[in-house]
Amino acid sequence: MIKQTKLDNGLTLEMFDLSRQVAGGRWLVSFEARIEVRVKPEYFVDDSYTRIDLEGIQALLGEIVTYRYKKERNFIAESEKDTIFKVLKERxxxxxxxxxxxxxxxxxxxxxxxxxxxxxxxxxxxxxxCGKLKYYH
Incomplete structure (x- = not known):
């Protein structure tokens, strides 16, 4: 992990540099951001969410939902990898x-x-x- 930031909503943003060398001085530059969100009733206290089945949500998703964002650039020269990573992160x-x-x-x-x-x-x-899978929309 390269950085951890507390957000205004109380969540924590974690940022990772997952870059790696792929071949002959060339790199896969990889930036990843993650936020773990605990499934909590206080997120649904608004009147418009009174019918939310919180137990059903937790049963299907678990106690924590993770936001992930990943951006990669491939075959980057070693001399450019730090600059490219910085651009991905800042963007x-x-x-x-x-x-x-x-x-x-x-x-x-x-x-x-x-x-x-x-x-x-x-x-x-x-x-x-019919013994086959049927897809419902």
Whole structure:
């Protein structure tokens, strides 16, 4: 980990340099950012979320949902790798830090992952009548 930042919404942003040499002085420059969001009831206290099934969300997603952002550039000269990494990191911070710091970010992330998981479950539900998989939309 290269840096850990406490966000305005109380979450912690962790940034990683996962770069590695690939061949003959060339590098895969890899930046990754992560935020672990604990699934908590206080994210859903707003009146519009009174029907949220928090136990169902936790049963499907677990206690923690992880936000991940990864950006890579391949076949970078060793002399340029630090500059490229810095650009990837700064571009990420410039474009997403405000969104990630929002008080609504944890709730939005949890609900988006929950919807994705439900959709994935529906798509792979087997249709027993014909013995084949049927995909529901």
């Amino acid at each position: 990420f911070l410039d474009t997403t830090l405000c969104y990630l710091s929002s008080p609504n970010f944890p709730r939005r992330l949890i609900l988006r992952r929950y919807q994705e998981a439900l959709s994935q479950q529906r798509q792979s539900f087997p249709d027993a009548r």
